[in-house]
Amino acid sequence: MxxxxxxxxxxxxxxxxxxxxxxxxxxxxxxTLKPLMVAWLRLVPPAVLAAMLLPALLVPEKRVDLSFDNIFFWTALVAFPVSWKSKSLFATVLVGMGLVALARYCGLGN
Structure with missing residues (x-):
């Protein structure tokens, strides 16, 4: 090239x-932006993140997979409330990675 x-x-x-x-x-x-615009703009990052993550969690191999083998989906279901409650990226990532590691250690998932 x-x-x-x-x-x-x-x-x-x-x-x-x-x-x-x-x-x-x-x-x-x-x-100065109106409060409604500020509130709307505050929702853009979580919406973009959800739009990027949801297909990867639900359709890992070209088909919807809600089985117990899809450890990333089930881990995300636990990590989401942690994220919502703590508002901490570090806590969310720590819980998610810890649960994936634990699931793999126990022989679950792929």
Missing amino acids: DQTLILLTMVGMGVVTYLPRLLPILFLSGR
Whole structure:
């Protein structure tokens, strides 16, 4: 592959990554948002995370898997209330990883 193409691809990826972060700062700095807009924006990160995680948890191998062998789904069901109650990413990840490790140690799941 041509080195110029690789460089242009890297620059393009940087621009595509940087612009969505820069534009809100440029357009919204110095403005006061309405409380409804602030409340709505606060829900965007959990919604995006759920949209990315749910298919991976429910459809790990091109079919919906709610069996007991899908340890990631069952672990997520336990980690979700921990996340909701503690509001701590560290606690959520610790509980999730601990439960997956325990399930694998006990010979459950894949």
